[in-house]
Amino acid sequence: MQMALQADFELHCNKIGALRMPRPALRWRTRATLPFRPLVSMPDNFALQIEALQPQLLRFARNQLRNDAWAEDAVSETILAALEKPQSFTGRSQLKTWLVGILKHKIVDQLRRHRREATVLTNDDSEDLDDLFFAADGHWREMPADWGVPEDALHQLQFVEVMEACMENLPPAQARCFLMREWLEFSADEVCAELAITANNLWVLLHRARLRLRDCLQSGWFDARRGLVG
Amino acid sequence: MRFFDLTCRLASKLLVEQRGRRLGLRERISAALHLRVCLMCRRYDNQLNIMDKAIGRWKSYREGPESDEK
Numbered sequence: 700m701q702m703a704l705q706a707d708f709e710l711h712c713n714k715i716g717a718l719r720m721p722r723p724a725l726r727w728r729t730r731a732t733l734p735f736r737p738l739v740s741m742p743d744n745f746a747l748q749i750e751a752l753q754p755q756l757l758r759f760a761r762n763q764l765r766n767d768a769w770a771e772d773a774v775s776e777t778i779l780a781a782l783e784k785p786q787s788f789t790g791r792s793q794l795k796t797w798l799v800g801i802l803k804h805k806i807v808d809q810l811r812r813h814r815r816e817a818t819v820l821t822n823d824d825s826e827d828l829d830d831l832f833f834a835a836d837g838h839w840r841e842m843p844a845d846w847g848v849p850e851d852a853l854h855q856l857q858f859v860e861v862m863e864a865c866m867e868n869l870p871p872a873q874a875r876c877f878l879m880r881e882w883l884e885f886s887a888d889e890v891c892a893e894l895a896i897t898a899n900n901l902w903v904l905l906h907r908a909r910l911r912l913r914d915c916l917q918s919g920w921f922d923a924r925r926g927l928v929g
Numbered sequence: 930m931r932f933f934d935l936t937c938r939l940a941s942k943l944l945v946e947q948r949g950r951r952l953g954l955r956e957r958i959s960a961a962l963h964l965r966v967c968l969m970c971r972r973y974d975n976q977l978n979i980m981d982k983a984i985g986r987w988k989s990y991r992e993g994p995e996s997d998e999k
Binding site: 759793836837838839842843844849856858859862880881882898902905906912 | 936937938939941942945946949950968969970972973975976977979980982983984986987988990991992993
């Protein structure tokens, strides 16, 4: 019993330490204190690599969970799971892919756990967003540009980076809905249930997210590229 | 651009919904008719298709190895 408690305590410290204290000592601490140190030989820098990916994981979690404490918990649980079960990392996928896969599950866990206390989604866009793109009579203010068939662009790293930046710039409520659908692959019904919003609320938010994303891609990629060519 | 009272503002929202749920019969007809008569919304529809593909690329980027946190 005593032993188990001690182990629990050390685990807890480790969990907190992994998050709060950026220091290379994580590696030996992990090896020295975790009672379940795996027998399979892991790459020496396994824990260090995990630690290096932590800020990115946290950013992903924060996109999805409004509460920072929940986001930190989801990341801690992910790191813990990775350290506890390194044998499930076959090395066939990249470490990051594997961790993000775990993180997705942990985020879903957090969402379910806190369903009741989830902050009510506020309307984070002014009602005027539509007026930005549409005239009073419902017509487009500007002719949507012809994007053609930009197959080449889709394979360019730079394009995807613009895309990522555009996602990061979505207002929080839109980002959460959009990422739940596209990244966590929730059904529309599931998103509504998790966020306690009506179907119409959801479609309005997704519609706005698309309008914003389009606008951002237009100025961040298509216009910028035309500027280079012309 | 009006058809069955569907404005571009509403049509563009329907085009997004179409990608996530099965539209009702009337909605499908209005959306299809609107697309036939409205070049602007056809352009937007094409942009949505491109965004869908781009989202696929972005997902693998987000989870893939090549994006290092800078």
